Amino acid sequence: MPSKPTVQITQVPAANPGGPLELDFIEGRVSGVKPGQQIVLYARSGIWWIQPFGNQPFTKIQPDSTWRNSTHLGTDYAALLVEPGFHPTAKITALPPEGNGVAAIAVSMGKSAAPIVSRVIHFSGYDWGVRNAANDRGGQSNFYDPSNAWTDKNGYLHLRMEEHDGVWTCAEVSLTRSLGYGTYIFVVQDIGHFGPSAALGLFTNDDFRPDDIRSELDIELSRWGIADNKNAQYVVQPFYIPENVSRFMAPAGVLTHMLRWESGRASFKTVRGPVTGPGAATISEHIFTSGIPTPAKETTHIGLYSYRHSTSTSEQPVEVVIEKFEFLP
Known part of the structure; x- marks a missing residue:
């Protein structure tokens, strides 16, 4: 019996109230994935916002089972392993549960860091x-x-x-x-x-x-x-x-x-x-x-x-x- 797929976030960006002006990288890895599955990323700033952009909602999984993309900053971050044909919502108040095209979910709080000072x-x-x-x-x-x-x-x-x-x-x-x-x-x-x-x-x-x-x-x-x-x-x-x-x-x-x-x-x-x-x-x-x-x-x-x-x-x-x-x- 195939093992249940999992997704992890291995590099977590800083916790920040969020907004359109700041970006950082988020990384992770998966296991037990099937062909065609991809990652959908969200950052939380009041609500959950898809990352990095609404017209680029998917992050590809590399042959070594890792994934990496940029994200706008938020207080929390989420990575969803999704099935082919999944249609993510750009802005949501709550993350979807597993099922209906969502194979696995990982959520991490942003790490503590010095506040970012914008010019x-x-x-x-x-x-x-x-x-x-x-x-x-x-x-x-x-x-x-x-x-x-x-x-x-x-x-x-x-x-x-x-x-x-x-x-x-x-x-x-x-x-x-x-x-x-x-x-x-x-x-x-x-x-x-x-x-x-x-x-x-x-x-x-x-x-x-x-x-x-x-x-x-x-x-x-x-x-x-x-x-x-x-x-x-x-x-x-x-x-x-x-x-x-x-x-x-x-x-x-x-x-x-x-x-x-x-x-x-x-x-x-x-x-x-x-x-x-x-x-x-x-x-x-x-x-x-x-x-x-x-x-x-x-x-x-x-x-x-x-x-x-x-x-x-x-x-x-x-x-x-x-x-x-x-x-x-």
């Missing part, structure tokens, strides 16, 4: 946390280097995307507090040098929302990999609903992008130059009244990343300058 920069009168953990923005893994974000002598924010030690790295900052309803204003220098895959996101997002609905309002500057695409859009997520997207062409030069977020209404506008008062030439504007999120724990993000970047293609470093961020209640 914070000051820009436009606000404190912004600098991302150093990978994410799946744009539908693929993007890696971040904190050194890719800084402010200059004018107080402008610089975000850079380039290759570091053979890895293409991006840049993102996010406010350390939530602002809620109001007007969000971003003054951005010329993006005419962007290649087809470069993407700049100016957005509000609740990273801790306990369901799979993205609570996000976006101003996105990218051609999404197609050289003759329009290079800008306003979005109320989810983007795959056609009426949730308004695309336009952003011209060369300094532009000011604005989002007015109200109950049941999101008004976007882009004007030429660094001013927003009367006389500013309007480039594009659009009002959404469907699917508007309500404030919770959302924060403002400014992120530069690559959409479907390929290491097989030569891509030049990209830098963008945000002159100013302003919030008006």
Whole structure:
């Protein structure tokens, strides 16, 4: 009679309240596995979140019966040995029991460690946390280097995307507090040098929302990999609903992008130059009244990343300058 399959966690990351900015490695081993079985990882931060990303839910078991992957930090960690065809849930309040496709479960508390201190920069009168953990923005893994974000002598924010030690790295900052309803204003220098895959996101997002609905309002500057695409859009997520997207062409030069977020209404506008008062030439504007999120724990993000970047293609470093961020209640 075959032995009952087991899964172990042999390297446990540090215990940390969790969040989108920090990653570590988790490792383990299995025994008694069958062909096609894989590992599903979860980290607990209030609820259980699948790891490392919602669109990459499985960890492969190696020929020597070990497994290894990255995980966002949490207070506890879980590894599930699952059968072929198992469909994991991205966010759950309780781990599933054995059975119904779950062959074995291992749970470990995070190990004690000194608190992780994230880098914070000051820009436009606000404190912004600098991302150093990978994410799946744009539908693929993007890696971040904190050194890719800084402010200059004018107080402008610089975000850079380039290759570091053979890895293409991006840049993102996010406010350390939530602002809620109001007007969000971003003054951005010329993006005419962007290649087809470069993407700049100016957005509000609740990273801790306990369901799979993205609570996000976006101003996105990218051609999404197609050289003759329009290079800008306003979005109320989810983007795959056609009426949730308004695309336009952003011209060369300094532009000011604005989002007015109200109950049941999101008004976007882009004007030429660094001013927003009367006389500013309007480039594009659009009002959404469907699917508007309500404030919770959302924060403002400014992120530069690559959409479907390929290491097989030569891509030049990209830098963008945000002159100013302003919030008006």
